[in-house]
Amino acid sequence: MNDKTTRSMTAAPSASMYGAPCWVSLMARDLGAAQDFYGAVLGWEFRKGRLGEEFSVALSGGVPVAGIGALAPRLTVAVAWTPYFAVEDADRTAARIRERSGTVAVGPISLSTGRGLLAADRDGAVFGVWEGELVRDWPAWRDSSPAWIRLLARDAFESAIFYGEILDWAADRAGCCEVSYVEDAVQLHREGRVLARLTSGADPTSDNPLLHPRWHVHFGVEDVEETALTARRLGATLLGERFTPRGREASLRDPDGAIFTVSSGNDTLPGSSPHSASP
Numbered sequence: 001m002n003d004k005t006t007r008s009m010t011a012a013p014s015a016s017m018y019g020a021p022c023w024v025s026l027m028a029r030d031l032g033a034a035q036d037f038y039g040a041v042l043g044w045e046f047r048k049g050r051l052g053e054e055f056s057v058a059l060s061g062g063v064p065v066a067g068i069g070a071l072a073p074r075l076t077v078a079v080a081w082t083p084y085f086a087v088e089d090a091d092r093t094a095a096r097i098r099e100r101s102g103t104v105a106v107g108p109i110s111l112s113t114g115r116g117l118l119a120a121d122r123d124g125a126v127f128g129v130w131e132g133e134l135v136r137d138w139p140a141w142r143d144s145s146p147a148w149i150r151l152l153a154r155d156a157f158e159s160a161i162f163y164g165e166i167l168d169w170a171a172d173r174a175g176c177c178e179v180s181y182v183e184d185a186v187q188l189h190r191e192g193r194v195l196a197r198l199t200s201g202a203d204p205t206s207d208n209p210l211l212h213p214r215w216h217v218h219f220g221v222e223d224v225e226e227t228a229l230t231a232r233r234l235g236a237t238l239l240g241e242r243f244t245p246r247g248r249e250a251s252l253r254d255p256d257g258a259i260f261t262v263s264s265g266n267d268t269l270p271g272s273s274p275h276s277a278s279p
Contacts, residue, residue: 012133012134013132013133013134017086017134017175017190018086018087018088018167018168018175018176019085019086019087019167019168019169019171019176019177019190020085020086020177020188020190020195021083021084021085021086021149021188021195021196022084022085022086022130022134022135023066023067023083023084023128023130023134023135024065024066024067024081024082024083024084024147024149024217025066025067025068025069025081025082025084025128026066026067026068026069026079026080026081026082026258027068027069027070027071027079027080027082028068028069028070028071028079028256028258029070029071029079029256030070030256031054031056031068031069031070033255033256034068034254034256035056035058035068037231037234037235037236037254037255038058038068038254040230040234041227041230041231041234041236042058042060042065042219042221042227042262043060044058044059044060044065044066045058045059046058046059046068047059049067049069054069054070055067055068055069055070056068056069057135064135065147065219066081066147066217067135078126078257079256079257079258080126080257080258080259081215081217081258081259081260082118082126082127082128082215082217083127083128083149083196083215083217084116084127084128084129084130085127085128085129085130085167086130086131086134087129087130087131087167088131089131090107090108090115090116090117090129090130090131091108093117093129093131093166093167094107094108094117094119094129096165096166097119097166100122100162100165100166101122102119102120102121102122102162102166103119103120104117104118104119105117105118105119105120105126106118107129108129108131111132113132113133114130114131114132114133115130115131115132116128116129116130116131116132117129121153121159121162121163121213122158122159122162123153123154123159123202123204123213124204124212124213125151125152125153125159125202125213125214125215126214126215127215147217147218147219147220148196148217148218149196149197149215149216149217149218150196150197150198150199150215150216150218151196151197151198151199151213151214151215151216152199152201152202152210152211152212152213152214152216153198153199153200153202153213154200154201154202154203154204154213155200156185156186156198156199156200157186157200159186159198160179160186160198163198164179169188175190176190177189177190177195178190184199184200185197185198185199186198186199202214208239208240209239209253209259210239210240210251210259214259216251216259216261217260217261218249218260218261218262218263219260219261219262219263220262220263220264221262221263221264222264223264224241224247224248224249224250224262224263224264225248225250227250227262228241228250228252228262231252231254231262232252234255235254235255236252236253236254236255237252237253238250238251238252239251239252239253239259247263247264248263248264249261249262249263249264250262250263
């Protein structure tokens, strides 16, 4: 058995990479319909997840990209793509969120492989927290980065302080995530790899949903125009598209209401992995 096979069979604990984004997930009203849509638009295949029949793992080229689950009828949360951050103790993190005027909407709840919660920061941007086993092969997902995240906040520095305090960013301990200021944004990185980007300029009163405080989830594709056309043909709404120094991108709302962005280029730094581009 080689090292790659061993890694594929072993799920790392969240404590091994505390504070870092560890997954992106969509809770949909109709799991089958969501799988059909994203399978056709992004070419994903799906395998059964370890969290039960109502949760699946999306694969791109055999590599885990994201999770899609069925939204429980009793939950009143919006259908949305959500990033999750790895922590050592979900209860302690929940207490920190409340102490700093954030909101814990769901949890912490116990699942088969760990404990999770859904929360919102002071601006209202929704994120998740996970304590427990990470998705198998997630290190490969992180290295190849078929998905990346970016926070659009009112003030990136204030948001960085909020997340830093609840997730132990830039703490004086081994293995923690570091924070730096690059190109008018706050960057989160660990072991030389960029993990997320926080930028200012959100406007919660705007008619444009792309300007609301939000964690934006991006997926890399070969042909943005063709991907957007396929998505629209299957019931999605095109919210906006633009050209950036990194390539073309389009932001879409899927038939269930979840917003995501597809991009032909990755927002990278020399020697780093892709991270989020502007919506």
